[in-house]
Amino acid sequence: MTASALALLIGTTLLAAYGGESRADNAMSASPSTPLPLLATSPFPYPHDGTGMVPLWPAWQPPIETTQFTLPDGTLVTRFGLVGRNRHARERGETWNEIGYGPNDTVDAAGNPVDKGPGHYLDFVKNYFKNRTWGVEIIDNSHVAGVINPTLRINNYFQEAQRAGGRSFFHRFDSQGVTGFGWMSPGKLVNPKLYGVDSANCPVVPMPPNGALLHPDTVLNDGCSATVDSFPSHSALSYDTNGVLIPSKSVPGATRFYDYAITNGVTGTFVPGTNVPSRPLKPGDSVEFTQAFFSTPEAMQAVGDNGAFHYYTTEVTYVVGVGLRPWYGVQPRLNNAPLPDETLQGGTGSVSYDYSDGSTFIFQQQQNNIGMQDMQRFVEGRRLVHSNMTTGDHNEPGNDRNTAVVGLQGPVFNQSSCFACHVNNGRSPAPATLNQRLDQMAIRAGAIDAQGQQLPDPNYGVTVQMNGYDAKGKLVDLGHSVRVAGFDAHTVYLGDGTPVELRKPRLSFSGTTPQIVSLRAAQPIIGMGLLEAIPEADILARVRTTPDDDGVVGQANYVFDPDTDAVRLGRFGWKAGKFSLRHQAASALLEDMSVTTSMFPSRDCLSGPATCKTAPADKGLTDADLLSISRYLALVAVPAQRSLESGFPKGVSPLGYLDVDPAKVAAGANVFNTLHCASCHTAKMKTGSGHEFQEVREQTIRPYTDLLLHDMGPDLADNYAEGLAAGKMWRTQPLWGIGYTERVMGTGGSVGYLHDGRARTLTEAVMWHGGEAERSRQRFAALSATDRQALLAFLQSL
Secondary structure, eight states: OOHHHHHHHHTSOOOOOSSOOSSOOTTSOBOOOOOOOOOOOOOOOOOSSOTTOOOSSOSOOOOSSOOEEEOTTSOEEEEEEEEOBSSOTTOOSSOOOOTTSSOOTTBOTTSOBOOOOOOSSSSOOTTTTSSOEEEEEEEEOTTSTTOSSOOEEEEEEOSSOBOSOOEEEEEOTTOTTOSSOOEEEOOEESSGGGTTOSSOOBOOOOOOOTTSOSSTTTSSOSTTOEEEOEEOOEEOEEEOTTSOEEEGGGSTTOOOEEEOOOBTTBOOEEESSSEEOOEEOOTTBEEEEEEOEEOOHHHHHHTTOOSOOEEBOOOEEEETTTEEEOEEEETTTTEEEEOOGGGOTTGGGOBOOOOSSOGGGGGGOBOTTOOHHHHHHHHHHHHHHTBOTTTOOBSSTTOOOOGGGTTOSOSSBSOSSHHHHSGGGSOOOOOOSTTOBOTTSEEEEEEEOTTSOEEEBTTTBTBOOOEEEOTTSOEEEOSOOEEEEEEEEEEEEOTTSOEEEEEEEEEEESSOOOSEEEEEOOOOOSSHHHHHTSOHHHHHTTOOSSOOTTOOOOBOOEEEOTTTOOEEEOOBTTTTOBOSHHHHHHHHHHHHHOOOOSSSOSGGGGGOHHHHHHSOOOOOOOHHHHHHHHHHHHHBOOBOOOOSOOOOOTTOOOOGGGOOOHHHHHHHHHHHHHTTGGGTSOOOEEOOSOSSOGGGTTOEEOOOOOOOEEEOOGGGOOOOOBTTBOTTEEEOOOOTTGGGHHHHHTTSOOOOBSTTSOBSSHHHHHHHOOGGGHHHHHHHHTOOHHHHHHHHHHHHHO
């Protein structure tokens, strides 16, 4: 449908607004519904099978950026990127101290938990995409032949000049006064005379080449580089009368003294005295590292930036001889310890446990192992995902307008930014109330012709778009909205008699009602680069030619590449109808935001390939910006599984999402397997070696999906086909991150599961399963209350 036709339709000129709302709501003014002009539709072709399929990635190619490599002599080089943060990793909304050592606002006078809101560690600073990322290089000689006492050499790569120092090593676990932050050592500056100089005396250093040092002869770049060769001296710890670990010398009569320096996962080593002397580093030592951004107003102005010049950043754990590892907090005082492999759902790029109470932002974090330059790629893509494609405004206050995307949005759309549907990078709000407008979800529309072919709807095309701007730049309902008309509900009973109400929304259309309708929720956008990196052969190896004992088969979907017409394996979307992140992003931009790209250059592409190929191109997003969005999606990380007990200090209220029962979670994992859930929700997969990002290569991941289609039975059928995905067929939804769903949604709306958000709880979601999952559903219904709660605890830990 052309812009001129739509403008004529609503009887007004639709203009790009500069300052209008970025999100439509139920209270917006509505234009009277007018019959839509009929479109010349054509069916979308799909391959009949995988004959001639072209892999998305080669078996191997040089990565964009090398994040870790080994020199010929065995030296391990690890490179990673950082971005400015507002506060520290252990600072939450409440002040906390252990019993007897200061105020503790995490509980009230009666000992009940108190929540004063989140800290500001995981949110993003103003203009985070502009001059506020930098790189760190750690050069580790622990594997070099003949080296007995390893040394870490640290180089930095900033975009602007900095003051010397700012690095912090080793969490100060030996002091009861250290809670939100505190470290033992700044490292050794190559030129110690640079410390304390009130000027940006560390110049910009060019990025090093891939797979090689910038200065192979000297290793260290300049006097602002640093070294670490020892674990600092610290106090041995003993328990006081309240069970708090404090310096042994402060405990009268103490006879047992412990060293809590972490090496190879061992904590609480008995030592003979009250002080632990400094010692050389050794392989396996866990080193907490962070680095402040210490520039000056003059240095920032030199790069055209008048913003802030001092930031905190991510706190990472480096394991000597290994590299970066996601971490969690243990006793004492949430000391950092590397997370074990079985918790790393997203591999070594998994997001560490969050002690800042910032779980709303947990789906917005970069890979833990992100490269120095890839960090900048990540934030540039994030900016686009948060930009209003009409006004260019960022949805977070204080960020510069993105003038490159101003006016790119067509006259009819559902939302103006990716973030408006993917709330906090998670799901869209579920259909929960009567008369709720569903413009944060997708309404797929279709019709069947006389030959039985599925076509785009002759009025709407492939999707119903509801919103526009009037001549004054005000967001308006164009008169063909889709709302919740009611719910069809019925009650089922679990084996122990527990009732479960199952309901699904009925829809009402202000305009014409399509012959075929599929309501689709936005999905979480975590770990997508890891899924993109799984080799096709590994996915296809899970296709069964004959059903297993439960009737589970699994089928691949195939699509034509819109750019090349090559046959590709589908892996994204509810029906695996998209083969790459570029394909997924370009489709969403067009269908949900009315923004064109070179992949879909005209808004007439909504009515089918015939008009898509012949219609004149509309002004759209540049290839560079589409690539930037795709790369951002590839680098969004997955939170680590919360199956371990954190070492919250004595008397401090644990954060709810980290207050877990490891035994219950482990029991739930066993129930998960007993129900045969893993027949589709495959627990473990391995990524390949060909993706453009090294961060997602050769990672053992736990996504709980096989990326295949399965018949889920008539109750979940939408009768909307996408290639080999018939109406009852759905791609197995990844389960990683599902336990964060409610916290990520926050106040953004109601939470719902399954393709149309109908299930209000995980129990409801399981009870909707049918078809190939019918026997697993029956086993779930027959569980004891204890086993059922264990299973839910396991799912909530993911």
